[in-house]
Amino acid sequence: MKNYVTPLKDRVPLGQKAAFGAGHLVLNLLPGALGVFMFFLLTAFGMDPFLAGLLGGLPRIFDAITDPIMGFISDNTKSKWGRRRPYIFVGAILSGILFALLWQLDPESTQNYNFWYFLIMSMVFLIGNTMFATPLVGLGYEMTSDYNERTRLMAFSQTIGQIAWMIVPWFWVIISDPDMLPISAEKISEIAALGLNEADAAKTTLEAVQANGVRKLSVIVGIACIVLGILPAFFCKGIDSANMENRKEISLKSLGSNLMDLFRGIAQVSKNKPFVKLCGATFLVFNGFQMVAAFSVYIIVFYMYNGSYDAAGTLPAWFSTVTAIITAFGVIPIVSWMANKYGKRKAFIYSTAISILGYILKWWAFDPESVWLLFMPIPFMAFGLGGLFTLMMSMTADVCDLDELENGMPRKEGTFGAIYWWMVKLGQALALVLGGAVLKAVGFDGAAAQQTVETMTSLRLADVFIPSITAGLAIVIMWKYSLSETRAKKIKEQLVERRGEL
The missing domain is CATH 1.20.1250.20 (MFS general substrate transporter like domains)
Incomplete structure (x- = not known):
């Protein structure tokens, strides 16, 4: 292979x-x-x-x-x-x-x-x-x-x-x-x-x-x-969809039957076990990250600079920008190489495990005496989201082949994509609510000029443990993901034969 x-x-x-x-x-x-x-x-x-x-x-x-x-x-x-x-x-x-x-x-x-x-x-x-x-x-x-x-x-x-x-x-x-x-x-x-x-x-x-x-x-x-x-x-x-069979008529006249077909399509997608695993793993990795996404700014301002936004300056912006640069030009090419060499499932497990190491290193990154340590965990953390969407979108395309094999035409890329991203958006909204709940639980007061030592310690622990735990659970979900490279290529061969393609 x-x-x-x-x-x-x-x-x-x-x-x-x-x-x-x-x-x-x-x-x-x-x-x-x-x-x-x-x-x-x-x-x-x-x-x-x-x-x-x-x-x-x-x-x-x-x-x-x-x-x-x-x-x-x-x-x-x-x-x-x-x-x-x-x-x-x-x-x-x-x-x-x-x-x-x-x-x-x-x-x-x-x-x-x-x-x-x-x-x-x-x-x-x-x-x-x-x-x-x-x-x-x-x-x-x-x-x-x-x-x-x-x-x-x-x-x-x-x-x-x-x-x-x-x-x-x-x-x-x-x-x-x-x-x-x-x-x-x-x-x-x-x-x-x-x-x-x-x-x-x-x-x-x-x-x-x-x-x-x-x-x-x-x-x-x-x-x-x-x-x-x-x-x-x-x-x-x-x-090429010119000869694609079984497509429904899209019109006001067929609105009622279209809604029934939509619900049937959603039900079929929801029964696709590999796809459910992709959604579950994405929900955990992405929303574990999203829950604590704003915490780094608060820790920089209130832990490193005692509540002074002016002293923090553009450091939070640089933190986000450097993360994006490393993700784009370092992490994503490596994840793509790992997927081609070891398969997508293993690439996801490896990249997610590396991100957990990055989350743990954040504990030592917010050092008021050494600002440059702030950028130490970024190359490791970036494997989380950098690997997630690169691999999950590629694997969802494989799942669409499996669905065609099991349920026939028309292919449902739009439905799969819509449900996947709907789950991401819903989870993101939940993550924002839970993130606020965590801030309240640790005693963070946005109106206060400074935060207590206990609050900042609890916030820093949450910043490390929440994404680490959710990423670990995602690895467990994907451990026995069944749609391997060998199986995916076999499915493609069956579809080519069924369609009568050369």
């Missing part, structure tokens, strides 16, 4: 890989920017924390409904441009425009108006984003039928996607810097005319700078998403 060479017809050209990667950059850039911008709902636009929490949670419920529907639609679409590409093209344009419109809030509007404006626009934005994201993921699963080329394709796309995480941490700096995206002279005059004392004037000016920065930067992000997001629609090629 290790002397196997991918046939030329199954190789994805570099241009298609780059276009698919551009789509993944958008998939990372939009939620990354959204996560940063949501913070400024509180500071720049004066939103009540409870209402801001609702604005973060309610749209996710709506998103959980639209993802499987879009997956079903793209699986069964018939067009001369293929099943996925028309939606990717339209969805990229809508995503960019609607993201920019979402953030054109006015801090002088009432809180009630801004709440309903943002909530409604979030729902509309998610429709456009789902129209882009779900077909794009499905397209990636069908761009090649080769076991090893799938890993190379996903590794390439994940590398490009990491560029978003090199950029996003600096949005904090850009939005709050009055020189980067300056407010108008008229606004400065308005603030001066209020006759505030120096402290209040500085606070009001900062809020105006942040609101202006969010509005302008959202437009820049939206334009970038349109330009990059349409590339897969033009340059990527999926499976």
Whole structure:
């Protein structure tokens, strides 16, 4: 098996890989920017924390409904441009425009108006984003039928996607810097005319700078998403679906039967044991990481710099950026090599075990006397998420072959992708809630200038143990994952014979 060479017809050209990667950059850039911008709902636009929490949670419920529907639609679409590409093209344009419109809030509007404006626009934005994201993921699963080329394709796309995480941490700096995206002279005059004392004037000016920065930067992000997001629609090629059998008619007339077919498809996917293992392992690794993702910032500020954000400076941003760089150009190529040499299951187990070592090393990384130790665990920790999505997306493509063998046409890449990412999003929402619960349990007080020694010790222990335990459980789940390279290639041979392909 290790002397196997991918046939030329199954190789994805570099241009298609780059276009698919551009789509993944958008998939990372939009939620990354959204996560940063949501913070400024509180500071720049004066939103009540409870209402801001609702604005973060309610749209996710709506998103959980639209993802499987879009997956079903793209699986069964018939067009001369293929099943996925028309939606990717339209969805990229809508995503960019609607993201920019979402953030054109006015801090002088009432809180009630801004709440309903943002909530409604979030729902509309998610429709456009789902129209882009779900077909794009499905397209990636069908761009090649080769076991090893799938890993190379996903590794390439994940590398490009990491560029978003090199950029996003600096949005904090850009939005709050009055020189980067300056407010108008008229606004400065308005603030001066209020006759505030120096402290209040500085606070009001900062809020105006942040609101202006969010509005302008959202437009820049939206334009970038349109330009990059349409590339897969033009340059990527999926499976030839011209003669694909058993596709359902997509129309208002067939809405009732379509819903029944959708539920049957979801039930079939849920019975796929290898896929359930992939979902379970992803849930644990990703959401264990997400639960403590913000803890590093708090530990840097309150443990290393005694609560001084000014003293911490751009160190938290550099921490995130360096992690993304190492993931993109160091970890992902190594994980891809391990998958080709040892198989995807072993590559996942090895990379996840290495990440546990990184999480443990974090205990010694936050040293006020030696700032550079902060970057010590990054090369090890990066194997967690760097290996996770590279391998899981490649393995999900293999699972789609197994589903075709067991359940026939049409292939359900869109449905598999939608359910996988729905599970990720649902888990992420749960992780944010549990992360807040951990902060409360350890006694962390965000309004306090400093934290107690006991609080910081407990927070640092949680920062080490939570992702280590969840990653260990993921290894247990994947230990007996059954869809090996040998089995996957045998399934491909059976499908080729069934379809009558050469």
